[in-house]
Amino acid sequence: MAGVHLEDVSKSFDKVQAVCDVTITIADGEFFTLLGPSGCGKTTTLRMVAGLESPTSGRVFIGDRDVTKEPPKNRNVAMVFQNYALYPHMTVAENIGYPLRIRNKPRAQIDRRVVDVAEGLAIGDILSRRPSEISGGQQQRAALARAIIHEPDVFLFDEPLSNLDAKLRADARTFLKDLQARMGITTVYVTHDQSEAMAMSDRVAVMDQGTVVQIGPPLEVYRRPASVFVADFLGNPSMNLLKGNLTLHEGTPAVQLGAAAVPLVQPPPGIERVAMGDAVTLGLRPEDISIHIQGGEDGIPGEVHVVEPLGSETLVSLKTSVGSVKVKVFHDMDLAPGDVVRLVANPARVRLFDRAGTAIGLA
Amino acid sequence: MRMQYDNPILSRRAAAVFALPTLVFIGVFLAFPALWAIYIGLTNLRLTGISAIQPRFVGFANFVSILRDSFFHNSLRITAQFVLGSALIGQLLLGLLLAVLLYNVKGPINDIVSSIVILAWIIPEVVVAYLWVAFLDYDFGLLNATRNLLGMPAVNWFFSHPVLSIIIFNTWRGTAFSMLLMGAALQTIPPSFLETADVIGASEWRKFRDIMLPLIRPHIITNAVLITIWTFNVFGPFLLTGGGPAFATDLVSIYTYRNAFKYFKLGYGSAISTIILAINLILASVYMKLARRGRA
Amino acid sequence: MKRALSVVALLLIAALFALPILWLVTAPFNPKPTLGLQLAKPTLRNFEGVFRNPTAVRGLRNSLLQAAAAMLIATPVATMAAYAFSRASFPGQHTILYFLILLSSVVSGVSAMVPLYVLMQTLGLIDKHVGLVMVYVGGLLPTNMFIMKDFVDSIPRAYEEAALVDGSTPRQVLLNIAFPLCRPGMAVIAVLIFVSTWSNFLMPFILLRSASKAPASVAIYTFFNEVGIPLIGLIAAYSFIYTLPVVVLYLIVNRKFGFRFYGGIKG
Numbered sequence A: 001m002a003g004v005h006l007e008d009v010s011k012s013f014d015k016v017q018a019v020c021d022v023t024i025t026i027a028d029g030e031f032f033t034l035l036g037p038s039g040c041g042k043t044t045t046l047r048m049v050a051g052l053e054s055p056t057s058g059r060v061f062i063g064d065r066d067v068t069k070e071p072p073k074n075r076n077v078a079m080v081f082q083n084y085a086l087y088p089h090m091t092v093a094e095n096i097g098y099p100l101r102i103r104n105k106p107r108a109q110i111d112r113r114v115v116d117v118a119e120g121l122a123i124g125d126i127l128s129r130r131p132s133e134i135s136g137g138q139q140q141r142a143a144l145a146r147a148i149i150h151e152p153d154v155f156l157f158d159e160p161l162s163n164l165d166a167k168l169r170a171d172a173r174t175f176l177k178d179l180q181a182r183m184g185i186t187t188v189y190v191t192h193d194q195s196e197a198m199a200m201s202d203r204v205a206v207m208d209q210g211t212v213v214q215i216g217p218p219l220e221v222y223r224r225p226a227s228v229f230v231a232d233f234l235g236n237p238s239m240n241l242l243k244g245n246l247t248l249h250e251g252t253p254a255v256q257l258g259a260a261a262v263p264l265v266q267p268p269p270g271i272e273r274v275a276m277g278d279a280v281t282l283g284l285r286p287e288d289i290s291i292h293i294q295g296g297e298d299g300i301p302g303e304v305h306v307v308e309p310l311g312s313e314t315l316v317s318l319k320t321s322v323g324s325v326k327v328k329v330f331h332d333m334d335l336a337p338g339d340v341v342r343l344v345a346n347p348a349r350v351r352l353f354d355r356a357g358t359a360i361g362l363a
Numbered sequence B: 001m002r003m004q005y006d007n008p009i010l011s012r013r014a015a016a017v018f019a020l021p022t023l024v025f026i027g028v029f030l031a032f033p034a035l036w037a038i039y040i041g042l043t044n045l046r047l048t049g050i051s052a053i054q055p056r057f058v059g060f061a062n063f064v065s066i067l068r069d070s071f072f073h074n075s076l077r078i079t080a081q082f083v084l085g086s087a088l089i090g091q092l093l094l095g096l097l098l099a100v101l102l103y104n105v106k107g108p109i110n111d112i113v114s115s116i117v118i119l120a121w122i123i124p125e126v127v128v129a130y131l132w133v134a135f136l137d138y139d140f141g142l143l144n145a146t147r148n149l150l151g152m153p154a155v156n157w158f159f160s161h162p163v164l165s166i167i168i169f170n171t172w173r174g175t176a177f178s179m180l181l182m183g184a185a186l187q188t189i190p191p192s193f194l195e196t197a198d199v200i201g202a203s204e205w206r207k208f209r210d211i212m213l214p215l216i217r218p219h220i221i222t223n224a225v226l227i228t229i230w231t232f233n234v235f236g237p238f239l240l241t242g243g244g245p246a247f248a249t250d251l252v253s254i255y256t257y258r259n260a261f262k263y264f265k266l267g268y269g270s271a272i273s274t275i276i277l278a279i280n281l282i283l284a285s286v287y288m289k290l291a292r293r294g295r296a
Numbered sequence C: 001m002k003r004a005l006s007v008v009a010l011l012l013i014a015a016l017f018a019l020p021i022l023w024l025v026t027a028p029f030n031p032k033p034t035l036g037l038q039l040a041k042p043t044l045r046n047f048e049g050v051f052r053n054p055t056a057v058r059g060l061r062n063s064l065l066q067a068a069a070a071m072l073i074a075t076p077v078a079t080m081a082a083y084a085f086s087r088a089s090f091p092g093q094h095t096i097l098y099f100l101i102l103l104s105s106v107v108s109g110v111s112a113m114v115p116l117y118v119l120m121q122t123l124g125l126i127d128k129h130v131g132l133v134m135v136y137v138g139g140l141l142p143t144n145m146f147i148m149k150d151f152v153d154s155i156p157r158a159y160e161e162a163a164l165v166d167g168s169t170p171r172q173v174l175l176n177i178a179f180p181l182c183r184p185g186m187a188v189i190a191v192l193i194f195v196s197t198w199s200n201f202l203m204p205f206i207l208l209r210s211a212s213k214a215p216a217s218v219a220i221y222t223f224f225n226e227v228g229i230p231l232i233g234l235i236a237a238y239s240f241i242y243t244l245p246v247v248v249l250y251l252i253v254n255r256k257f258g259f260r261f262y263g264g265i266k267g
């Protein structure tokens, strides 16, 4: 068992800087996710932990051991690749047993372990088949079995669920999270799917263009995004971002959005940094806005544009003077396109970003 | 910033060791002879006699005599006809036609037809030569037998139409390559393109001209350059005609062989080799330029 | 309609292509073989003639020896280089590959026959199996190396990387993972190398002298009687036997991998 520590790690290829000054400390047994859009450097970061890529600068630690210069085989990690990389010329059993075989374990012991692990993952009945003869879900489990068989210090996952269809993916997500929790093995998990990251991780690191832009527990990052980028990337639909100006409204700070002013009931610390009248962006999650049908003075006026019932909730898109807004409604409401309503923000959940897109009051 | 370790799959050192035998073989048996040809071409090296042991440096004398040799002019003319006829007209057009027809027909007919065409391509050269000697034979050959059956007079093909004979022979021999290459090119066209044309009711000819042809044009051009190089370097007709009758099929390849190994003039032959290498180099550079542009 | 027309046109072309080949499947079985086509009373006597003729048998044996040697040397050598060029990156790699492609199309048998002869003479390798095989290997390596490189390029590196992370040493990766994955590609180039060596005429014609070393392609030109009349029965049966392995290998490759090009020749 061991944690993972990256210290000022950078990696450049010929022309591209893929990873830039990344510092991350992952605790022993933690499920840690690298999350970000395609091309932001997640895979490269993971491969540097595995030893498949050597950092241009910086250091990599597993436990307290500096493994920066160690080849992969000296790191005692296991990795599940996006397309699983099951060796096509070996049976499933030979694939799963391979890490033990090269560690020169006795034949009988390998066979026993393979059966144990495979049965634990419910693939005991396909051991004699070739990877090409089993389903995508089974391949995923076979790859997982190969990863856990030699009890590595660290699991590395590179988008392991992205080749599965939606239903299987949801099941595999639950299964994987449970497995990791039971085994307690430090896990670094790469995905571009924010819902996967939210559902599985103890903590996530959101990456953008090679740098880590925010680290924290998923709900914390979801509720208090450090920047407009994170706010926009997390959540589906993503956070409403409304451009306005900072003003005073009846003595308290407020954001002027067209004709309407949204008062900041709990002004974030650091608001003094922003001068009155400066441009700011107001961030509101779709579930943190309520729709008021009766007339009144408070809130932003808007007109219902599209109504999408999703079963457990209803997604309403509205047009306002400051752009379109999406709202999640959880109880029955009789709304039709063209209805004129007022949108009221949950004051405790208002997020404010400065002109550069950085959250005001990060903490 | 120093690389801490290089490629974990195969270190640079291992890669160098792996590549070395290939580079040595190619260096000694391909690159070196090509360069040496230039040098030998500047000497009067012969297969026998004093100049076999002590060749003398003769400067550009060989090149001057080659360029003045009317047999060489004859060879160049015949080779040009041969390349134009069998590579650019024969193989390219027939290969393209076959590929387009095969594109529409799948199943056993596709397998049988392409296998027969490929068979003509893979049968050993000497056997092919005998097949055509038999096929075109004046007295017994199948072609004349068929003509007799149709009431047409027999023709002494090698005598009356020597260049045409080797052109048809070589077209038959080499069409498979163009067929395969053009077939692969057609496979790169998304079927939806042609289906869209079907939906709007385009004729077969318009579909070919407006959709297939423009899309595979780069492949056609590269193919044309490749088969030009190969046809220029073909030696097979020697087995059919020996260059005759009366030098009527004396391709540059046969001319080279004759001078070097029949007249024992290795220096002179080497000078011809240098000229062939130079022509090949020009054609290959065109090919590389096209291939590179195709990839960009 | 359109399909029917295509089928008719295809069968017509195929028939024209098949005509010259007919002799090869009839004459060997003809009791009185000529250059014409007859199918009466098939016999195997011509084949007996081949196996009673020491030159003929020796020719086939020499062809087999030379082709097998070239194949056994060139296949692993080409594969190793292909693997290196596919997996590693080293300075000058692109330039080397560029020159290899250029060389392979510029230096043909015809353009190199004279300097190759002189080189072999200088090395004392004229009329030696070794010399001929070396020349074969040198000539076949570039093309087959590129075919093999395309093949290796198509194997995801993730297989080797997975093996590394699983704890393999680089040597174990090569033996347990890379080599087995390369085998199908090696089989293909082995066949290509064998067939092109087996069929070659020009190189043994120039580089060998003694009849005892001549491969089938050269030996076939000695099948004349005392007054110089070709022994057609012997030639026909010999051609048949000599062609057979090529056709069989073609059929095997066609069945196993499909004899096709993918996306055209790559540079």
Ligand SMILES: Nc1ncnc2c1ncn2[C@@H]1O[C@H](COP(=O)(O)OP(=O)(O)O)[C@@H](O)[C@H]1O
Residues within 6 Å of the ligand: A013, A014, A016, A017, A018, A036, A037, A038, A039, A040, A041, A042, A043, A044, A045
């Ligand atoms: N081997 C490589 N050579 C050159 N550029 C690379 C290589 N691997 C990754 N990159 C580049 O580095 C950046 C980050 O890639 P990657 O780590 O794969 O992103 P992600 O996994 O987040 O999608 C991309 O711009 C990518 O093109």
Ligand SMILES: [Mg+2]
Residues within 6 Å of the ligand: A039, A042, A043, A044
């Ligand atoms: Mg990735």
